[in-house]
Amino acid sequence: MSTDQQVVRQYGNIAEDKTAGLMGFTMASTAVLGIGAVGVFVAIMMSQIWVAIGLAVFALAVAAVLGSKDRYGRSKPERWIARSLHTKGKKAGATTYKAGPVSQIPDGSFRAPGLLAATELINFQDLFGHEGVMLWHPRLKTGTVFLSTNSSGLGLLDQDRVNRLVGSWAAFQRDAGSNARVEQIAVTTQSTTDPGERLPDAVAVARQQAGNHEVPSFARQVMDDVVHNLNHNVPKLEQWVSLTFSGKASDQGRAPERTVDELVSDVKSLLQGFIEELESAGAGSVALMKATDLTDQTYVAYNPLGAAAVERARLTGTGTGLTWHEVGPASARTVGFPGRYEHAGLVSKSWQMFRPPAGTFRENALVALLSPDSSMVQKRVTVFYRPQPPEKSAVQVQEALTNAQFATNQKGRRPTSSQIIALEKARKAEREQAEGAALVRFAIGITATVHTPEQLPQVEASIMRNASSGIQMRVRGCDYNDDAAFAFNLGLGLIPENVATISASVRKAL
Numbered sequence: 001m002s003t004d005q006q007v008v009r010q011y012g013n014i015a016e017d018k019t020a021g022l023m024g025f026t027m028a029s030t031a032v033l034g035i036g037a038v039g040v041f042v043a044i045m046m047s048q049i050w051v052a053i054g055l056a057v058f059a060l061a062v063a064a065v066l067g068s069k070d071r072y073g074r075s076k077p078e079r080w081i082a083r084s085l086h087t088k089g090k091k092a093g094a095t096t097y098k099a100g101p102v103s104q105i106p107d108g109s110f111r112a113p114g115l116l117a118a119t120e121l122i123n124f125q126d127l128f129g130h131e132g133v134m135l136w137h138p139r140l141k142t143g144t145v146f147l148s149t150n151s152s153g154l155g156l157l158d159q160d161r162v163n164r165l166v167g168s169w170a171a172f173q174r175d176a177g178s179n180a181r182v183e184q185i186a187v188t189t190q191s192t193t194d195p196g197e198r199l200p201d202a203v204a205v206a207r208q209q210a211g212n213h214e215v216p217s218f219a220r221q222v223m224d225d226v227v228h229n230l231n232h233n234v235p236k237l238e239q240w241v242s243l244t245f246s247g248k249a250s251d252q253g254r255a256p257e258r259t260v261d262e263l264v265s266d267v268k269s270l271l272q273g274f275i276e277e278l279e280s281a282g283a284g285s286v287a288l289m290k291a292t293d294l295t296d297q298t299y300v301a302y303n304p305l306g307a308a309a310v311e312r313a314r315l316t317g318t319g320t321g322l323t324w325h326e327v328g329p330a331s332a333r334t335v336g337f338p339g340r341y342e343h344a345g346l347v348s349k350s351w352q353m354f355r356p357p358a359g360t361f362r363e364n365a366l367v368a369l370l371s372p373d374s375s376m377v378q379k380r381v382t383v384f385y386r387p388q389p390p391e392k393s394a395v396q397v398q399e400a401l402t403n404a405q406f407a408t409n410q411k412g413r414r415p416t417s418s419q420i421i422a423l424e425k426a427r428k429a430e431r432e433q434a435e436g437a438a439l440v441r442f443a444i445g446i447t448a449t450v451h452t453p454e455q456l457p458q459v460e461a462s463i464m465r466n467a468s469s470g471i472q473m474r475v476r477g478c479d480y481n482d483d484a485a486f487a488f489n490l491g492l493g494l495i496p497e498n499v500a501t502i503s504a505s506v507r508k509a510l
Helices: 027-045 049-067 076-091 159-177 198-210 217-229 260-283 291-302 304-315 390-408 417-434 453-468 482-488 504-509
Strands: 096-098 120-125 131-137 142-148 182-193 235-246 331-335 340-343 346-355 378-387 440-450 474-477
Touching: 027 049, 049 076, 120 260, 120 291, 131 260, 131 291, 142 260, 142 291, 159 182, 159 260, 159 378, 198 217, 198 304, 235 260, 291 304, 331 482, 340 482, 346 453, 346 482, 390 417, 440 453, 440 482, 453 474
Parallel strands: none
Antiparallel strands: 096 331, 120 131, 131 142, 142 235, 182 235, 182 378, 331 340, 340 346, 346 440, 346 474, 378 440
16 A cells, blocks of 8 residues: 655745834834934933923824834825825826827827836847847836746646746746846736637638538538637636846946847847746746737737727738837826726726735645636736845845844843744745745736726725635735836836835835
């Protein structure tokens, strides 16, 4: 009798990036209390007792305000900043977008709004002559290339095969982090309702190729019934990977500043290696996306009602003829709270992960979140990965360990279970990093598009339920910033940290 058991591997060791303060306060609150304590000491030395009492009360009140969080993990200053910036933008007319000849856009085009307005497409050929495209952002000096994937999913794969795929993906992240030019890797999964043009076209092509060959009438009738009866509300799942490279000089001097042409030249020599690693990680058939593919895909994201027309044009072989300056909507509007993004007659809402999975999880943990949903016109889930170089990984791991030790070793205060677990994770991360593993920062963004605002509450409940299914991940709405979140979740190479209003160090302190 065999006693072999299949080992089901679980994954985890995900830690939240934050700085610990004293007595459970945030670092910002601790700093305010420290400054208040100094002020109180000075006032007492000057015999100003009432001034000292006033300073103490004021410091405690400010610390309490800075440390208070709502159920979505936002502090009052964060909410106030977001609301005030949106109000300021609304008064300036920046929350409404109008394109075309009657707009304020100098060339009268239909550019993608907001953060993507200044981007440019650069066509190139890789070392094997395959056509590709780079999306260049002049202000941020980043260039992004796109890879379409055709994965078959986890079906019919045994656990050993799945473990090898996960290991290959980890190796891909490690190798990306060792390249000084790689800024971000984004994996976008988009689910829509198939416009229903591909199946009739495939049947027509097959019949044309059959020519004069005799085909049983029963077979013809079955295919006609399939096209007529089953080609409705069929889910369509697409996935692509974007690799964002920086043209800036790195602070360690490992990479000098590059122009767009120089960056394209550098990237071309790296692409084949990335493609092969992606294929070994289970991405299926991986290919460079062309300019026409990226343009049509982005146009449909902003104009979902044009999906059928775009697909018909692509099936004819002549293409849509769209240029990158025509991918945007004719009009769009950002609503602050409850947040939503209205574009091309439809409504979109975005969410972001604000608390990572609490414990371990399996490789199929995101299946519920990624699966198609017929209640939505479009749904995109984008996972942003930022592999850290080895020297930066070591520094950040040590900082995380120091913060965890500080939080658990404060005198007169018993550490909580979450603090103890955070310390265990930090020690494990230090050990793994010393053994050669790479530290990877990641975030998850979700965008859903529906017909009317009244559908959003039900969609939001479904998104939050699926996000917590199996992995206990918590997400929150991108209120006051749904236009920017929509652009980020397109997976077009935008890096949230590079355009954030508040710096990363301040966010950690809050």
